Structure formats: structure tokens, C-alpha cells
Amino acid sequence: VKVTFPHMGKLDLVLSDLLDxxxxxxxxxxxxxxxxxxxxxxxSPEFACLPLKVTIxxxxxxxxxxxxxxxxxxxxxxxxxxxxxxIQKCVLREAGYxxxxxxxxxxxxxWRQFIDTLRKLAPGKSIYQIYKLINVSFGKARxxxxxxxxxxxxRAYEVSQGEMTKAFKQALEVMKPAKTEExxxxxxxxxxxxxxxxxxxxxxxxxxxxxxxxxxxxxEPFVNLDVEEYLGGMGVSLERSVYLTDWISPSSKNxxxxxxxxxxxxxxxxxxxxxxxxxGLPSVGHTVIYAKEGFDGVLHLFxxxxxxxxxxxxxxxxxxxxFDMPFLSLxxxxxxxxxxxxxxxxxxxxxxxxxRKYKRKHKIANKCGDTDGxxxxxREGTTEFVLSR
Amino acid sequence: xxxxxxxxxxxxxxxxxxxxxxxxxxxxxxxxGLGAEIVVSHSTTKRMINTGTAIxxxxxxLPVKVFYGHLSDLKDxxxxxxxxxxxxxxxxxxxxxxxxxxxxxxxxxxxxxxxVLDPIFNSRLGTRDFxxxxxxxxxxxxxxxxxxxKAWYSxxxxxxxxxxxxxxxxxxVEAIGGILVPPAKGELRIGIAGHPYNVYDPYISLxxxxxxxxxxxxxxxxxxxxPRTLEREAERLPKRLFWSFEKExxxxxxxxxxxxxxxxIVYVLSFACGxxxxxxxxxxxxxxxxxxxxxxxxVIDEHSGEAGMITRIEAFIDMLRWRRMSS
Numbered sequence: 001v002k003v004t005f006p007h008m009g010k011l012d013l014v015l016s017d018l019l020d021x022x023x024x025x026x027x028x029x030x031x032x033x034x035x036x037x038x039x040x041x042x043x044s045p046e047f048a049c050l051p052l053k054v055t056i057x058x059x060x061x062x063x064x065x066x067x068x069x070x071x072x073x074x075x076x077x078x079x080x081x082x083x084x085x086x087i088q089k090c091v092l093r094e095a096g097y098x099x100x101x102x103x104x105x106x107x108x109x110x111w112r113q114f115i116d117t118l119r120k121l122a123p124g125k126s127i128y129q130i131y132k133l134i135n136v137s138f139g140k141a142r143x144x145x146x147x148x149x150x151x152x153x154x155r156a157y158e159v160s161q162g163e164m165t166k167a168f169k170q171a172l173e174v175m176k177p178a179k180t181e182e183x184x185x186x187x188x189x190x191x192x193x194x195x196x197x198x199x200x201x202x203x204x205x206x207x208x209x210x211x212x213x214x215x216x217x218x219x220e221p222f223v224n225l226d227v228e229e230y231l232g233g234m235g236v237s238l239e240r241s242v243y244l245t246d247w248i249s250p251s252s253k254n255x256x257x258x259x260x261x262x263x264x265x266x267x268x269x270x271x272x273x274x275x276x277x278x279x280g281l282p283s284v285g286h287t288v289i290y291a292k293e294g295f296d297g298v299l300h301l302f303x304x305x306x307x308x309x310x311x312x313x314x315x316x317x318x319x320x321x322x323f324d325m326p327f328l329s330l331x332x333x334x335x336x337x338x339x340x341x342x343x344x345x346x347x348x349x350x351x352x353x354x355x356r357k358y359k360r361k362h363k364i365a366n367k368c369g370d371t372d373g374x375x376x377x378x379r380e381g382t383t384e385f386v387l388s389r
Numbered sequence: 390x391x392x393x394x395x396x397x398x399x400x401x402x403x404x405x406x407x408x409x410x411x412x413x414x415x416x417x418x419x420x421x422g423l424g425a426e427i428v429v430s431h432s433t434t435k436r437m438i439n440t441g442t443a444i445x446x447x448x449x450x451l452p453v454k455v456f457y458g459h460l461s462d463l464k465d466x467x468x469x470x471x472x473x474x475x476x477x478x479x480x481x482x483x484x485x486x487x488x489x490x491x492x493x494x495x496x497x498x499x500x501x502x503x504x505v506l507d508p509i510f511n512s513r514l515g516t517r518d519f520x521x522x523x524x525x526x527x528x529x530x531x532x533x534x535x536x537x538x539k540a541w542y543s544x545x546x547x548x549x550x551x552x553x554x555x556x557x558x559x560x561x562v563e564a565i566g567g568i569l570v571p572p573a574k575g576e577l578r579i580g581i582a583g584h585p586y587n588v589y590d591p592y593i594s595l596x597x598x599x600x601x602x603x604x605x606x607x608x609x610x611x612x613x614x615x616p617r618t619l620e621r622e623a624e625r626l627p628k629r630l631f632w633s634f635e636k637e638x639x640x641x642x643x644x645x646x647x648x649x650x651x652x653x654i655v656y657v658l659s660f661a662c663g664x665x666x667x668x669x670x671x672x673x674x675x676x677x678x679x680x681x682x683x684x685x686x687x688v689i690d691e692h693s694g695e696a697g698m699i700t701r702i703e704a705f706i707d708m709l710r711w712r713r714m715s716s
Contacts, residue, residue, distance in 0.1 A: 047666035047688075077631030078483035080663050086628045087667050090674050272493045274474060276486040307486040307663040310448045315490075315497045331448060 001025060003102070003121075004067035006055035007032045009219035010148075010244060013172065014141040015071075021133040021179075022122035029062035032222040036061055041334055043091050050303035050333050051216035052084055054223060056091060063097050071121075074105035079277035079308055107250060136181060138245065143188045145243040145256045147171050150195055152240055155232030156207075157200040165229060167194045206237040207352050210290035212283045213301035214309050215242045217332055224301055225338050227330075227345065231299075234349055239295075241286040242279065259289070267292075271315050280308030284315055291323035296352045298325065299345075304333035326351060399530075401425040401506065402467035404459035405432055407452055408475060408488070410561045410585035411634075415548040416471060422540025423530040428467050430459040433592035437462055442691050444498050451659045451690050452586045453487055455593060457498050469504045470495065476511040482633045485664055555612045560598060562589050573607045577709055580645040581610045582638050582672070583657030584665075587689060594657060595695050597687075597702070601655075604706060609651060611641035618644055626671065635664040642672050646682045652709045653683035655702070660690035683709060 003026040005015050012028050019026045030036070032054060040057025059070055070092075075082025085103040092099065102121065107114045115127065122130045147168065155164040171191035178187040209231065217224050218240060228238060243256040252261035264285035265275070271288065275281040279302075287298050300316060302309030313329045320327050328348045330341060401420055403409060409429075417427050431437070437458030444461070445454040463470060472492045475484050487494070492507035508526035512519065527537030554564040563570055579601060587593050588610060601608050611619070619640030623630060630636040638656075645651045656672060658665035669686060676684040685705045687698065 045666050045670050047661065047669075049663070049666075074628075076481075078486045078489065080667055082631060083628070083667055086626075087670050089627075090670050094674065271497065272490060274476065274489050274493075276489045277483070278486070280486060280490065305448065305661045305663060305666065310446060311486060311490045311494060314446045314449065314494055318497045 001069050001100075002027050002067045003069045003071050004029055004059065004062035004065075005071040006058040007220065008216055008244075009221065010141075010144050010172075011219070013144060013176065014137070014244065014248075017140060017176075018134065018137045019121075021137055022125065022130070024121060024123070027062055027065050027067040029058045029065065029067075032058060032220060037334055043095050045087070045091075047305055048087070049080060049306050050223065051081070051214075052087065053334065054216075054220070055084070056088055059088060059092060059099075060095075060097070063092075063099055068099055070099055070101045072101060072103050074103045074109065076106065076109050077277060081278065136184070138249070139181070140175065140178060140184050141248075142245045142255060143184065143191070144172065144175060145245050147175075147191055147195060149240070149243065149256060150192070152228060152232070152238040154195075154198075154200060154237070155229070156235045156237040157202055157204055159199040159201050161233055163198045164195070164232070167198045170194050204235065206235050207296045207349065207356065208237050208239070208294075209352070210239050210241065210286060210295050210298045211301065212241040212279070212286045212290075212298055212312075214279050214303055214306050215247050217301045217303055218242045219244060219247075223332060225332075225336070225341050227299070227301070227341070230342060231345065231349075234346070236349060239290070241282060264289070271318055272311070276308045276311050278306065278308030280311045283309055283312035284319070287312075287316060287319050287327065288323075291319060291325045295325065296356055297348065298327040299348070300327055300329040301332060302329070304331050326355065399425055399468040400428050400466070402428045402430065402463035402470045402503075404456055404463060404470070404472070405430045406456040406459045406590070407491070407586045408473075410589050412475075412548065413561075413565055414551040415544045416473070417544075418547040419540050419544035420471065422543055423527060423537065425530060428463065430462045433458070433590050435592075438592065438691055448661060450487070450661045450663075451593060452584070452590075453494070454691065455586075455590065456491075457495075460495055460502065461499065464499070464502050467503060469506050470502060471506050474507050474509045474511075476509060477513045478510065478633050479512050481513070481629075482631055482636070484633060485635075552616075556615055558609075558613055560589055560610060561585055561612055562591075571602060574605055575607070576605055577706065577713070578607045578609065578651045579706075579709070580641065580651040580654045581608055581657060582642045582645075582654055583611070584634060584638065584659075584662075585612060587657050587659050593659075593689060595689070595693060595698050597655070597657065597698075600699070600702065601706075604703075606706060609645075611637050614641050614644055622647065630668070632664050635668050639668055639671060642684075643675055646675055646678075649682070651682075652713060653685070653705065655705070656684060656686045658686060658688055660688055683712065 001024065003019060003024055005011070007029060016026060016028060036057035037054060039060045040053040044053040044056050072085040072088065074085055085101060089101055102117060104117050105113055118130050151164055151168045158164045171194045174191045174194065175187050178184040211218060211228065219242065231238060241257070246254040246256050254260060264282050267288040268281050268285035272281055272284045283300065290298055300313065316327050316329065328344065330344070403413065403416060420427055433455055438455055440461050441454040441456065441458030444457045460470065472495045474492050475488045477483055483489070492505050495502065495505055506529060509522045511522070523541060524534055524537055531537065551564050555561060559570050562568070581588055581597065588597070591599070598608055619637045622643040623636045623640035625643060626639065630639060642654055642656065645654055654676070656669070658669065672684060676682045685701070687701070
């Protein structure tokens with residue numbers, strides 16, 4: 001058995017760590033590239049959303065590299081994602097590929113099924129052992145997210161451009177080999193030291209922008225044209241509404257974001273009073289929260305025809321009006337070009353900057369700065385998160 | 390519920406769009422029973438589509454844009470708008486995400502709308518929660534729970550009668566309007582699969598049903614098949630579909646393919662429809678199995694032209710006739 005899985009940002013780091021621990025052989029598909037996209041497009045249904053097309057491309061490349069078992073997440077709706085696995089199976093079988101598929105349905109679809117799937121992925125291990133190894137591996141994955149969160153926030157302050165990205169790459173390498181809990185704790189310290197040793201100019205008045213939207217687009221840099229690195233390089237300090245571990249974890253606490261699902265729903269309530277699948281409700285809720293925290297603007301990314309985030313986009317104008325905070329929605333599909341997107345981002349940043357100057361001139365209160373007001377300590381140098389034990 | 394206190398005799402607007410084609414008899418009887426006066430929006434016009442498209446986000450599907458057009462048709466004529474939040478119509482299922490957010494979408498589309506009445510229909514919850522949501526909504530009109538219950542039961546009765554008329558071969562439009570169903574010609578039979586708001590809105594579907602009938606074709610649609618049959622057929626899918634309405638579309642197509650009771654299937658879908666983009670794959674795979682069933686996917690958006698569609702339908706019908714002659 002050679003298991004494979006689609007790419008989504010740092011998902012390969014997390015899953016390969018997990019599969020190493022459970023002793024399953026696996027193949028990591030080649031990094032998502034233009035070729036992946038092309039392969040996926042040729043076989044995918046035309047109006048499906050981009051993540052489906054890209055992941056089908058990942059699977060095709062992985063099977064060509066020797067994988068025979070596809071690992072995919074399931075779902076119970078109402079977002080299309082919950083039915084992806086079936087469509088992938090259908091499309092790939094029709095294209096003549098031979099493979100098995102393991103679909104990890106969420107516990108909401110039935111605990112027994114969930115546990116059976118886990119047993120398949122960790123042959124010969126007891127439920128307690130599986131729980132243990134998931135817990136350790138997950139704790140490690142959370143650190144990757146913490147590191148990323150730090151990078152997003154402080155890249156804008158780096159003195160020489162590109163240093164933070166370089167340090168982040170090194171930090172991920174430091175984290176990779178850590179296996180035991182002690183090693184992980186030690187690697188975490190080393191990784192954070194690397195990031196903190198990047199020279200920063202904290203006197204800069206950086207714009208503060210929140211990034212919201214559909215998780216696959218947000219997490220996969222190839223698909224989102226690496227907007228985060230670009231914006232960071234332009235001197236924009238970022239906060240993102242989706243992190244991998246918060247997304248995978250069934251808990252509603254969202255440890256990296258530091259905000260619970262209930263709080264997000266409460267913030268969204270005046271505008272969207274029910275969850276709509278995917279990131280529809282979180283997108284609206286986070287926008288309200290960012291607006292209340294005095295962010296300069298919000299960037300909204302989602303794939304073309306995405307149902308939940310199209311709903312969010314329809315509602316964002318009301319929030320923008322009420323809080324006087326600009327937002328930019330970028331709809332991404334296989335036709336999206338880098339140059340066009342960057343031009344629009346540049347214009348957006350210009351707009352935010354002149355808005356800030358205007359507000360300052362007319363002494364309109366803008367609570368920008370380090371007032372997070374979210375109960376977790378997140379200032380330079382003291383990034384501290386509660387780690388799962 | 391946005392503090393609406395509609396009095397008896399208040400006019401409530403029901404947009405002739407989206408779930409109107411599924412639940413109008415239920416809603417009308419229920420609201421009338423509560424003491425409201427119903428105003429239904431005009432049937433879809435070019436102007437409505439233009440208004441709706443101008444208000445709506447680009448990426449929304451055509452039926453929701455049309456729905457916006459109907460809202461603006463109603464907004465100056467009524468005291469309140471009826472836009473229920475239909476979350477689920479059976480256990481363990483959802484409707485399309487856009488129905489889950491419909492009242493919020495309506496409010497966000499236009500700040501000058503009259504109050505929006507948005508009762509929640511959610512069968513995922515137990516019976517008790519369902520009725521407490523019903524009473525909450527009833528409070529807008531009356532404090533008497535018995536009156537709410539009475540209105541609800543007669544509404545369910547009206548919906549059943551509506552369902553019965555459709556299973557005898559009437560389209561929802563014919564069943565609502567009491568229009569006679571033209572007799573079958575017995576020559577060529579085409580099954581039309583698709584969402585009712587796309588298939589039966591003559592403006593959205595470019596009058597597909599009338600055109601087919603004018604060309605001497607008998608039609609059957611998803612709504613004419615008993616729900617039990619739809620459910621049973623859809624169970625053949627390897628994984629249960631979690632969207633109820635799409636499960637019905639799949640069920641009807643699977644039914645026609647398995648029983649070979651039609652000569653061909655026209656699958657009507659709107660551009661940018663999320664669920665349709667996936668079930669198209671399932672339908673096409675099923676239609677290719679065994680001897681094959683001719684299946685044409687007709688994708689509609691606000692730019693669809695009549696001439697192009699006529700050509701395609703004509704070609705499809707010709708093909709079906711040849712197929713029939715050669716077998």
C-alpha cells in the first residue's frame with residue numbers, strides 16, 4: 001500500500017509526519033504546479049470549483065509516481081467539498097486510473113466509520129495508540145501554524161526584504177525531524193529563535209490587513225499566487241482567518257486563531273444568521289471582528305463558483321459600509337493571472353494608505369496597532385500559545 | 390425576526406422564484422390561514438432579470454439573480470416579504486447553501502426592502518423544535534397557537550394535493566394555476582431533469598417545456614415522480630447526497646435511465662450552480678452505462694439566447710427520432 005494525498009499548503013508536512021508515525025508507506029505528489037493544474041483541468045467538470053480540479057491533478061501525478069491508495073477527506077455538506085471524494089473517484093476511474101481510496105469522513109457522519117478508517121491508516125495499532133500519535137503529531141502541526149502566524153504578522157517589518165521568508169523555510173526544516181515531545185519542544189524554541197533573529201524595524205507604520213476566504217485558496221500558495229508574501233513585501237502586516245490545524249481539528253476552539261466558532265458566529269449574526277457551509281460564516285464573522293479591531297482593510301479570496309464565499313461576498317459590502325473599512329474580493333480560477341491580480345492588490349494598498357492618511361488628518365479614531373483584544377498575548381517577542389499536551 | 394408585527398390583513402409578498410415552484414401551495418395556505426393577504430410577484434420578465442443582475446454579485450447563479458428581481462418587483466407593493474430560511478427538508482440533509490442564507494442575502498441586496506419574514510424550516514431538528522419555530526413565526530400574526538396549528542395542517546393538506554396533481558403529470562405551474570395538462574401524443578418522450586426554478590420559470594428555461602410540447606414531444610419532469618421512487622433510485626449512489634433537491638434530480642434521471650421510460654433526458658442547469666457542477670458528473674457516468682441513454686446538458690445563464698437553444702434542442706430531438714427508427 002502506498003498512500004497519497006492532495007497538496008494544501010503545509011498539509012504534506014503534517015500528513016507525512018502522521019503517516020511516518022503510524023508506519024504507513026506514502027508518496028507525496030509533486031508540488032502543485034502549472035502542469036498539475038493542466039492535468040486536473042482536462043478531467044474535471046467544467047463548473048466545479050478550483051480546489052477539486054487542482055486536487056484531481058495532484059492525484060493524477062501521485063498515481064503516476066507509484067501511489068495506489070488515495071487519502072481524502074469527506075464531509076456532510078452543505079459545501080461541495082463533502083462530495084469531492086466521490087467525484088474524484090468517478091473522474092479518475094473514467095480516465096482509466098487504478099487505485100483504492102480511503103475517505104476520512106468526519107465523526108459527525110458516524111463514529112464507527114471514523115474509527116474504522118483510522119484503523120486502516122494505522123494497521124496493528126490500538127485506538128489509544130492512534131489517539132496518542134495523532135495528539136503528538138497535531139501538537140507539532142500547531143507549531144507550524146504558530147510560526148506561520150508570526151511570519152504573516154512581522155514580515156512587513158523586516159529590514160532587508162526576503163529575510164523572513166528565508167528564516168521561515170529554515171524554521172520548517174528545523175521542525176521536520178522532531179519526533180518525541182521533547183524534541184518538538186526544543187525544535188520549537190530553535191525555530192522561533194530563527195524567526196525572531198530576523199532584523200525588524202518596528203517603528204514602521206505598517207498597514208494591517210485581514211485575509212479571509214475559502215480555506216484551500218488561502219492555504220495553497222500556488223493557487224493564491226502567494227499574495228501573502230507579496231503583501232508582506234509591500235509592507236502590509238497580515239492576519240489570516242484560517243489555519244490548517246484549526247481547520248482539521250474537530251474542536252470549535254480554534255487555538256491558533258484564538259477565537260471560538262461561537263464568537264465568530266456571534267460577530268456575524270447581524271449580517272449572516274446561519275452557517276452556510278465552507279467558510280461562508282467565518283468569512284463574514286472575521287470581517288466584522290477585523291473591522292472592530294480597527295484593521296485597515298480585508299482581502300477576500302475564494303474560488304470561482306464557491307457557494308459559501310459567494311454568499312459572503314454578497315454580504316461584505318454591508319459590513320464595509322457600516323464600519324467604513326474597505327475590502328477587496330478576488331475570485332480565483334484557472335484563468336487568474338498573476339500580473340492582473342498584483343495590480344489590483346497594489347491599487348488596494350494605495351487606497352488603504354490614502355484612507356489612513358485622510359483619517360489621521362481629520363483625526364478620525366483608528367485603533368490600529370497592537371490592540372488585539374482577543375485575550376491571547378501576541379506581542380513581538382512573547383508569542384505564547386497554549387499547546388496541547 | 391427583525392421585529393415585524395404584521396396585523397391581520399397585512400399584505401405579504403411571495404417572490405415567484407426559487408422555492409416558489411416547490412412550496413407555494415404550502416406557504417400560501419399557511420399565510421392565508423394566519424390572516425395575511427398574499428401578493429405574488431409578476432412572472433419573470435426581461436426587466437426583472439436586468440434589475441436582479443445589476444443588484445447581485447457577479448458570481449451568483451441566475452436563479453438567485455432572478456429572485457432579486459422579484460424582490461424589487463414586490464418591494465413597493467407589500468407590507469412584508471416572505472423569504473423563509475429553508476435549511477433542511479428531511480433528516481441528515483441540507484438544501485443549497487444559498488437557501489440557508491436567503492433572508493440575509495435578501496436584506497443585504499437592498500436596504501429599502503420592507504421587513505423580511507424569515508421563518509426557519511429545519512427538519513434536522515426534532516419535531517418539538519420544528520413546531521416551536523412555527524409558533525415563533527405565527528406570533529407575527531396571532532397569539533393563538535391553535536390558529537397557527539390549524540393553518541399549518543391545512544397548508545400541509547394543500548401541499549399534498551399539489552404533490553398529487555404533479556404526480557399525475559402536471560407541472561408545478563399547471564398544478565398551481567389549475568391549467569389542464571395537454572394529452573400525451575405517445576410519440577417521443579423526454580425527461581427533463583433539473584431544479585424546478587430553472588425548469589418551470591418560462592423566462593429562465595426559455596420556455597423549454599412549451600417548445601418541446603409544440604414539437605410533439607411528451608415531457609416528464611422530476612416533480613412528476615413520487616418522492617419515494619426518487620429516494621430509492623438515489624440510494625444507488627455510492628455515497629448519499631446531502632442536498633435534498635439535488636438528490637431528487639439524480640433520482641429522477643437514474644429512474645428514467647434504469648426503466649428506460651424516456652427516449653432521452655434534457656438536464657437543465659444554471660451556470661455557476663455549485664451542486665449541479667458535481668451531479669452532472671454522476672448523471673453522465675450513469676447515462677453511459679449499459680446501452681446508454683441520450684443525455685443533453687443545457688447550461689443556462691443570463692446571456693442565453695433562444696436561437697442557440699432551439700438549434701440544440703432540435704438536433705437532440707432529431708437524433709432521438711433516428712435512434713428510435715433504427716432500433
